[in-house]
Amino acid sequence: MPFDKFVEYGRLVVVDAGASKGQLAVITDILDIKQVQIQGPNVPRQVITINHVILTHQHKQSAKALCKTEAEAVCKELIPEFEKSTCGKKMAAKNIRANFNDFQRFTAQSLQKMRTKKINELMGKK
Structure with a gap:
């Protein structure tokens, strides 16, 4: 499978470090082989x-x-498209789980245990 995600003008990126971690931005300029300039709705124009x-x-x-x-x-055009993608949905689910309070974590854990128990019963495992 060929590589298809290149560093180019107008590419949507997810910031992975710093104060804007987890935010979406667009590559506005390529400065050199290791640095780009980005900007997004919640990300100020910066070199990263x-x-x-x-x-x-x-x-x-x-x-x-x-x-x-x-x-x-470009951000207004690409962000809704990203949110519909598999990667965007996984990111949203991860953010939801990260913001759970104690009771929600307990409920999720209980539901996971019940699900595992049902699957094991159907599979004939102990």
Whole structure:
């Protein structure tokens, strides 16, 4: 399978480190082999290393660097598309579970135990 997620103008990324961790942003400019400039709805325009972002499949073709208004428009277009993707759904579920309170964690654990018990009964395991 060929590699299909390249660092390019208009590529949607997930910030993986720093104050904006977990936020979505768009690559607005490529500075050098290790650094890009990003901007997003909750991410101020900043320079970040490529090691600190996760590339997604969503991108908008652009032959040049994006200005502030273009970046905002691309974000508005790509973020709903990302939220419908499998990766976006997994991220949303992970965020929901991370924000559980004590009772919700206990309920989820109890439901998981009941589910495992039913599966083991159906499979004939002890």
